[in-house]
Amino acid sequence: MSEPAAAPPVLELDRLTVRYGGVTAVRELSVEVRRGEIVGLIGPNGAGKSTTLHAIMGAVPVDDGDVRLSGRSVRGRAPESIARSGVALVPEGRRIFAELTVEENLRLGLSGRRGREGAEEAVEEVYGLFPVVREFGRRQAGALSGGQQQQLAIGRALVAGPDLLLLDEPSLGLAPRVVDVVFDALAEIRRAGITVLLVEQRAQRTVAFADRTYLMANGEVRLTLDPADADDTEAMVHAYLS
Amino acid sequence: MSGALVASVDAQTIVDAVGLGAVYALMAVGIGLVFGVLRLVNFAYGQIVMAGAYALAFTSQADWPTWAGIGMCFLVCVVLSALMDRLVFRPLRTQSPAVMLVTTFAVAFLLQNVALLIDVRDDTIGEPAASVASLNRAVTVWGVEIRKVSIVAVVVAVVALGLLALLLTRTRIGLQMRAAATDFGTARLLGVRANTVIGVAVLLSALLAGAVAVILTVQNPLVSPDFALKDTIIVLVGVVVGGIDRLWTAMLGGFAIGFVTGVINGALPTDKTVFLPSVVFLLVILVLVIRPEGLFARGRTSLVERL
Numbered sequence A: 001m002s003e004p005a006a007a008p009p010v011l012e013l014d015r016l017t018v019r020y021g022g023v024t025a026v027r028e029l030s031v032e033v034r035r036g037e038i039v040g041l042i043g044p045n046g047a048g049k050s051t052t053l054h055a056i057m058g059a060v061p062v063d064d065g066d067v068r069l070s071g072r073s074v075r076g077r078a079p080e081s082i083a084r085s086g087v088a089l090v091p092e093g094r095r096i097f098a099e100l101t102v103e104e105n106l107r108l109g110l111s112g113r114r115g116r117e118g119a120e121e122a123v124e125e126v127y128g129l130f131p132v133v134r135e136f137g138r139r140q141a142g143a144l145s146g147g148q149q150q151q152l153a154i155g156r157a158l159v160a161g162p163d164l165l166l167l168d169e170p171s172l173g174l175a176p177r178v179v180d181v182v183f184d185a186l187a188e189i190r191r192a193g194i195t196v197l198l199v200e201q202r203a204q205r206t207v208a209f210a211d212r213t214y215l216m217a218n219g220e221v222r223l224t225l226d227p228a229d230a231d232d233t234e235a236m237v238h239a240y241l242s
Numbered sequence B: 001m002s003g004a005l006v007a008s009v010d011a012q013t014i015v016d017a018v019g020l021g022a023v024y025a026l027m028a029v030g031i032g033l034v035f036g037v038l039r040l041v042n043f044a045y046g047q048i049v050m051a052g053a054y055a056l057a058f059t060s061q062a063d064w065p066t067w068a069g070i071g072m073c074f075l076v077c078v079v080l081s082a083l084m085d086r087l088v089f090r091p092l093r094t095q096s097p098a099v100m101l102v103t104t105f106a107v108a109f110l111l112q113n114v115a116l117l118i119d120v121r122d123d124t125i126g127e128p129a130a131s132v133a134s135l136n137r138a139v140t141v142w143g144v145e146i147r148k149v150s151i152v153a154v155v156v157a158v159v160a161l162g163l164l165a166l167l168l169t170r171t172r173i174g175l176q177m178r179a180a181a182t183d184f185g186t187a188r189l190l191g192v193r194a195n196t197v198i199g200v201a202v203l204l205s206a207l208l209a210g211a212v213a214v215i216l217t218v219q220n221p222l223v224s225p226d227f228a229l230k231d232t233i234i235v236l237v238g239v240v241v242g243g244i245d246r247l248w249t250a251m252l253g254g255f256a257i258g259f260v261t262g263v264i265n266g267a268l269p270t271d272k273t274v275f276l277p278s279v280v281f282l283l284v285i286l287v288l289v290i291r292p293e294g295l296f297a298r299g300r301t302s303l304v305e306r307l
Helices: A049-057 A077-085 A100-113 A119-129 A133-135 A146-158 A176-191 A204-210 A228-233 A233-241 B002-008 B011-038 B043-059 B066-092 B097-122 B148-170 B172-182 B184-189 B194-219 B228-242 B247-267 B270-290
Strands: A009-022 A025-035 A038-044 A064-069 A085-090 A164-168 A195-200 A211-217 A219-224 B138-139 B144-147
Touching: A009 A049, A025 A038, A025 A049, A025 A064, A025 A119, A025 A219, A025 A233, A038 A049, A038 A204, A049 A077, A049 A085, A049 A164, A049 A195, A064 B138, A077 A195, A077 B184, A085 A146, A100 A119, A100 A146, A100 B172, A119 A146, A146 A164, A146 A176, A176 A195, A176 A204, A195 A204, A195 A219, A204 A211, A204 A228, A204 A233, A204 B066, A211 A233, A219 A233, A228 A233, B002 B270, B011 B043, B011 B144, B011 B172, B011 B194, B011 B228, B011 B247, B043 B066, B043 B097, B043 B194, B043 B228, B066 B097, B138 B148, B144 B148, B148 B172, B148 B194, B172 B184, B172 B194, B228 B247, B228 B270, B247 B270
Parallel strands: A038 A195, A038 A211, A085 A164, A164 A195
Antiparallel strands: A009 A025, A009 A064, A211 A219, B138 B144
C-alpha cells in the first residue's frame, strides 16, 4: 500500500537556522525525510548535526525557518510535547539513567507514547530485538557496557512507538565489533519500516547504509550522497576539508 | 562531665528526640522533593507550614470539628504551594539556583508579614489552636512517660515516607520523578512532562507540610508569624549535612539533626538551653569540615541546573 504522492514528509526542515550567541550553528538548512526512509547526516565536528537534532526536538530554540512533522509546525514547542507527537531521540552519549534499572530506563521511554495501549507489546518487541535488555532488566543501567547501554538507549526510543527516530552518533566510542551490533539493529529498524534520521561520524558506513546522506559543514549541506557514492571518498574528504 | 550528660538523657528525652527527628525528616523530604526536580531550595517551606498552622488555629477558634480543621490545614498548604509554584517558581525556572533561593527568601518574608497583618487584628500576636492540643498529653508506656504527639509524629513519618517510597518506586509518575531528579533534560526528551512532574512534587511536598503543621501545632499550640521558622532553618542545615541531592540522605540528615537537637536539649540543664543552637551548629561545622559532600552521601556529585 503506497502513500498518496501528496502526503507531507514525516520531517521537513525549512530553511532552519539556529544561532548560539553570535555563532550560526545551522544555516538555512532544508531537508526532507519521507515515510520509511533512512536519511544520514554526516560531517566534521561542529558542522551543526547534533544542533539540528536538538532543534527538531525543541531542546534548542529555532532562530529562523521551520520544523514540520507530517506537515505541522512544531517550532517553539516543548521537548516533551514533540516527543509525544511521535519523535524519539537516541541522544549522543546515550544519556542512560545510570542509577535506575535497565527495565526502568526502558519503561521511561513509554512516557513518549501517545496512548497506553500497545505498551507491553512494544516492550516485548524491544526484548526481541535486544535480548540483552531483557536479560539484564533488573541490573543498574550504569553497570552495562557501552554497547549494551546503546542497545538500551535505542530500545528506550523504540518503545515510544515513534513515527520518526533520530539517532545522534549511536556508534560513538564503541568498539568496532559493537558498532556492527548497532548497525545490525538499525537494519532491523529499517525492516520494521521506521523512518530514521541518522547523525554519524562514520561517513562511509552511513552513506552505504542510508537511502540518502547529507554531508554538512559549517551549518550547511555541502553534498547529497546516495549509497553508490560510498566508495567516492575523494568527494567526501574534499567536502570535509573545504 | 560526659557521665553526667549521659545520665541526664533519660528514655523520655530519647523518645521526644525521635519524635522531633521524625518531624524534621518529613520537612527534609518536603524540601528535598522540590529540590530534586527544580534544583530549588525553598526557604519559604516553613511559611507553608505556618499557614497550615494558622488554618488549624482559626478553625479551632471557630469551633470546627478537629478533622475539618486538619482538612483545612492540608488544603491551605496545598493551595499556597500551588500558587507559589505557578506565580513564583514557574516564571523563574530557567534562572540560576541563586536567583531562585533569594526569591524564596522574599516569599518567606512576604508570607510572614501577611500572617502578622492577619494575626494582630485582635491586638495580640499569636493564635491558640486548642482543638489539637489534647494530643500533647502523656501516656505511660513501660514506665516511660511519652507524649502522644511523639508517637503520632513517628507513626505519621513512617507511614507518609513509606507511601512516598512506594509511589516513587512502583508508579509511572514516581519513575518519571526519579528520572527528572537526575537528568531533567533527557527525561523531557523522552516525553516526561515537566509541569506534571514538578506539580506532583509540589503537591507531595505540600501534603508533608500539612502533616508537619499538625504535629508542630500540637507541640506548640500558640501559632505566631514566626511559627516553624527556626525549625525550617535547622532542617535546611540538616538537609545539607545529610546530602541534599538525594531524598533519603536529605531525610536522614533531617532526622539526625532533629534527634541530636532533641537529645542535647534534654541533656542541657534548664538554665543552659540557650546554648542549644551553639552546640548543634558546632556539630554541623564539624560534620561539614570532615564530610563536606554530606554525612550520608556516597560521593561528591555536582549540582547542576536542570531546566
